[in-house]
Amino acid sequence: MGISEDVTRRIETETALRASEKFLNESQKIARVGSYSLDVRTGIWTSSETLDELFGIDATYERSLAGWEALIHPDERTRMDRYFANEVLANTQAFDQEYRVVRQNDQSIRWMRGLGKLEFDGDGSILKMVGTIQDVTEQKLSSDLLFKLSLAVEQSPNSVIITNLDGKIEYVNEMFTTITGYSQEEALGKNPRMLKSNKTPQSTYDDMWARL
DSSP states (O other), rough: OOOOOOOOOHHHHHHHHHHHHHHHHHHHHHHHHEEEEEEETTEEEEHHHHHHHHHOTTTOOOOSHHHHHHHTTTTTTHHHHIIIIIITTTOOOOOEEEEEEOTTTTEEEEEEEEEEEEEEOOOOEEEEEEEEEOOOOHHHHHHHHHHHHHHHHHOOOSSSSEEESSSSEEOOOHHHHHHHHOHHHHHHTTTTTGGGGGOOHHHHHHHHHHHH
16 A cells, blocks of 8 residues: 655755746856854854855855854954944944955965845844945955055156046146146036146147057
C-alpha cells in the first residue's frame, strides 16, 4: 500500500526561491554590496556571500562583536564604537557611515559605506539591525584625487578660466581675481572677451581660436 502526493506547487516554489536567491547574489556581486543582520542583544551577526567576499572572510569566521571589530581599521575603531553606541543605539538613529576595513585574507585596506535600520520588539526595545555594506574604495579614491586637483588649480600661481562650449565662464580661480580685479561673481556667465584691452591685434585672436 502507498500514497501519492502532487508536489508540483512545492517544487515550483522552491525553484522560484532558488532563482530569486541567485538573482540577489549576482546583483550584490555586480554592485559590490553585501547585506547583514545583527542581533543587538547577543552581538551575533550574519552576512551574505558578497559581504564575506568584501571582507575577505569565509564561513568559519567568528561573527561576533569581537570579530566585527577585528575587521575595522584600527584608526577607525574608536570613532565607530562611539558612533554606534551614542548615535545608533542611544538615539535609535539609522546607521550611515563611511569607514575603512582591513580585509582578512589579504590585509588590504578598503573603504566601505554602511547603512543599517533598527528593528524593535513590541515593547520598543531594539532587537536587531539589518542593512547593507558597499565597497566604495574606487569612488573614495576618485573623490580624494578630484579634491587634490581642485586644490591645485585653486592655489595655482597661474590664472585659470574654465568655460562651457558656448564660451561662457563657469569657473575662475583665485589668481584670476588677483590679476584681473574681477570677482568670481562678476566673471561667471560672462565671455572671456570681457578681458580684451583692445591693444592686441585681431589676428592674434583669430589664430588662437583657429588653434582651439
